[in-house]
Amino acid sequence: MKALDDLARSGAQVSVRIDDLDRGSAVLTGDDFVTLPVAGLGVVPLLIEVAAQIETGALDGLEIVDRNIIDRVENGGVWQHLKAPALPVVDLAVLAAAAGDGTAANALITRVGLPAVRARIEDLGLARSALLDRFRDNRGPDDAPHVALGTARELAQLFAALVNSEVVSAGVSAQVAEWLSLNHDLSLVASATGLDPFAHFNDRHGLLFINKTGRADGVRCEAGVLAGPRAGIAYALTVCFDDLSIAHRLRAHDAFRTLGVELMEYVF
Template sequence: MSSHTDWSILAVDADSGETLIESTPDLVLPTASVGKLFLLHHLAELLDADPTLGQRMLRRDSVEPVADSGLWQHLDAAELSVNDCARLVGAVSDNLATNVLLDLVGLAPVQEVAKRLAPGGSMLYDAVRDVRTPEDPPMLSTGCAADWAAYFRTPHPTVLSWLAPATDLSMVSSALGLDPLAHTDPGADLRVWSKTGTDDGVRAEVGLLQTGGRRAAYAVICRFDGEVLPVLARMRDHGTQLIDALRAD
């Protein structure tokens, strides 16, 4: 049986806006955990207004347990600060920390942020669920490359600080050759701040890449029904294209 893929891709020079890579950038596709960025951005704006909120302690048993991505479910700590929950979401896409933060701030305000930031229709629909029933939204989030490339031209600096240690470098960022567990040196020539999304038939990476004194805001989103390895190979190729474009004379 032949496989099928849909792509939404856009990469631009973050300063000039020059298009570096483009393919159906307005196509809205499932983006899995990428939509958690709307939660992080909303939280960053709340912290701008009240920095003390970051020290508020949150209990993980305030929400139902949820599995898959994340570390908090494996830790002894029963409570963490708002700041640390956000760091877990940025670094390892922590599902439990995501739901605890959503329980704190509410989904509706996060969706209002999405409407403001993403004119192309990117949206976070729900908290993370182990099982989705017919009564639940059918997926966690959707998005298009145009929205996310635009966001990462002028991202919130606090959101970037949470994304800096992101450990999933399996997609576009696999071309960079970075240590997934140690790539936050502010003096390094090559840096990336990214958020990925993974689900059955979905791979997505959005972010900001910096090298050679230049920056690219990028988003590569794929929905597919075949093997994942060709999808990851193409995403890696786009990472190589971005490095080459930024380092070109």
């Protein structure tokens, strides 16, 4: 709390929520009801809609999507560096979840449609969350100011529901959790876990972990589930700050890492 309070006193907006999975009660809350930009975390409801459409047969997971007919994102991601000009839907979901690939996410948005994702968000009861737009390298005056919005409370509860097989169906929950378990970004809260960023699905020390991060100018956020031999928790932390220098950015990152250390002590 001291690290988060110090960050808030420096002028940052901080929203945090930690829930105990076994007790179903909140361990830590701080402005967890405030809606803030969450950048790439907006991929999670998109992945849920993709998995749900595949389960019902409305979408073929092996359907090929051509990269040339979608809006590409040059800032980050992997697909832009691959020679393959087209990929199946399920591979795009892996890229969006594991590598934060904006081009792959845009391909999924193009295929399932923003209205369907927004309807899914409403159906999930996420009253303060939204996927507003596709991913863009630059946002102009006619574009939505952020790709996605959310609250720490709803994000933590969504991740808890995923691991408890309560999102749409057991099959959809398992599929989305599997995609998220491939996430390579373990640099924020997850940096305290000691897990291999590229291979942490079956950790030999018995640590269960899935997460998704979001990054934009002045925005850092992460939500996930961390479970060890003593306890399991669902967590979400969003920090919006003045990204004026590397020092400002590192101050925000340090708060995430401090939280990660505390969470590891809680579950072990």
